[in-house]
Amino acid sequence: MSSITTSSPNLAASVSPLLGQSLAELTDWVQQQGQPAYRGKQLHEWLYQKGARSLSEISVFPKQWRAELAEVQIGRSTIHHRAPAPDGTVKFLLQLSDGQIIETVGIPSYSSHPAPHTLSRLTVCVSSQVGCPMACDFCATGKGGFLRNLATHEIVDQVLTVQEDFQQRVSNIVFMGMGEPLLNTDNVLAAVRCLNQDVGIGQRLITLSTVGIPGHIRRLAEHQLQVTLAVSLHASNQKLREQLIPSARRYPLETLLNECREYVQITGRRVTFEYILLAGLNDCPEHAIELANHLRGFQSHVNLIPYNPIQEVDYKRPDSRRIQSFVDALKAHHIAVSVRRSRGLQADAACGQLRASAISQDVPSGV
Known part of the structure; x- marks a missing residue:
């Protein structure tokens, strides 16, 4: 830096x-x-x-x-809008110094010990870009287009804002908000360093999520970080992946998986594969078996994400029976798997959804 x-x-x-x-x-x-x-x-x-x-x-x-020093800028954003959900999740629209709006989300986890409803963990889902150039077909952020990368201070600010709002130290960070982190690698890595060394959040508690950019996963591996790499697959074959993720045309599935294997060899850390379940499209047991065949012998974990619907497309969220069938098929093939529990469904849960709503409806600033 x-x-x-x-x-x-x-x-x-x-x-x-x-x-x-x-x-x-x-x-x-x-x-x-x-x-x-x-x-x-x-x-x-x-x-x-x-x-x-x-x-x-x-x-x-x-x-x-x-x-x-009155005019010297620290680099903090202002809260443009705050949308709490009944489960305690809070989605923020933050206004940057140039007037651009980004999303960040505070996701609390509660335990019954030492007292009921004790806040045991606070995760922040941070954005790395204003908008996103990847244009994934199911994503509200992608529908809004891409404007620019976020600077290091604009990434760090999101974590501090959530920390202040909850009056609780942040314990975990996931780069799963707006944008493709590996298209903003320098600023994202600088933010990871700052969040680790200055804010005091362990690298193992930070997750970087990417749809996969040729050569960038290998570049990330060379930094020998202890962060978790999460790769968004969302499909079990190349044809289906190209339908959902336009950039996949330039990055064949097998090439992506080979780069992920290199990442495991270089870092010694497993890769998490994210897979959004879309009803009737990629959620059949046959898809699970196809996915399992790709990941056999891979030091990996599959994180299934039941879809959060958006207005722009008619993809549907599968029911619990189909989700469980997918899980059972992966487990039968000895693939480590978990299902991400959706949070904040009442607060425009899908990434980019609240921002799109705010821009179209001119949501007023403030809580």
């Missing part, structure tokens, strides 16, 4: 957003401003632990210096 510079006499114009910078980079910056090195540690704490949204909030800084 490039360090912060202050070559321009206009300090605010010359400083990149501070969020996403490491302790060493922040320390270097405060020293460039003529401040002692320990101010860097103070700034780091206020950014990542106390969630400061402006430098004027940092009360341990000298008052005169805070006034001089």
Whole structure:
């Protein structure tokens, strides 16, 4: 990541957003401003632990210096809209500095110990792009097109926003929101570093989800991260995958699976394969058997995702009987499998759905 510079006499114009910078980079910056090195540690704490949204909030800084830094941007978004669901899930529309809107989701998990309804885990589903260029046929985000990559601070900000709203430390992060993370690899990897080293979230608790970009899974493997790689297959053969995922035409299924095998060899970590179940299309036992044949001898896990319907297409969610039949067929072929329990169905659960609704209906800002 490039360090912060202050070559321009206009300090605010010359400083990149501070969020996403490491302790060493922040320390270097405060020293460039003529401040002692320990101010860097103070700034780091206020950014990542106390969630400061402006430098004027940092009360341990000298008052005169805070006034001089008034226009320097930390890099926080504003909550444009907040949509809670009865199960506790909250979907946020966040407005970025250029006015673009992205989605992020806070997903709480509750346990009965030590007390009933205790919040035991808080997962954030983060976006990596404004929109998505992959145009998957079943995805609301893909229907909205692609605008730009998110910067590192815009990714990190999503986690801090959810953390503040829930008043609870985030424990898990999934890059399963808007966008294709491996088309924004540099900023995504910088965000993973920041979330791990600065925010304090273990790499093993971070999942990167990709539809598969030629060569990029191998590139990710070379970084030797401890994150979980989740590859969106959604089909058991090439023809069906091309129907659902247009980019699959340039990335044959067998080539993708071979790159995933390389990932396992290089990192020693298994790959999760995500598979959206679409009623009557890819949810038959024969599809499960076909999928199992691809994954035989593979250090992997299949995560089945019953479809969350969107208005733009008429794909349907399969019933529980068909879901269980698919699970049973995979287990019969010794494939590790789980079913993702849908959350927030009452709050436009499908990725990109709430944003699309907000843009079309001009949802007002605020809660």
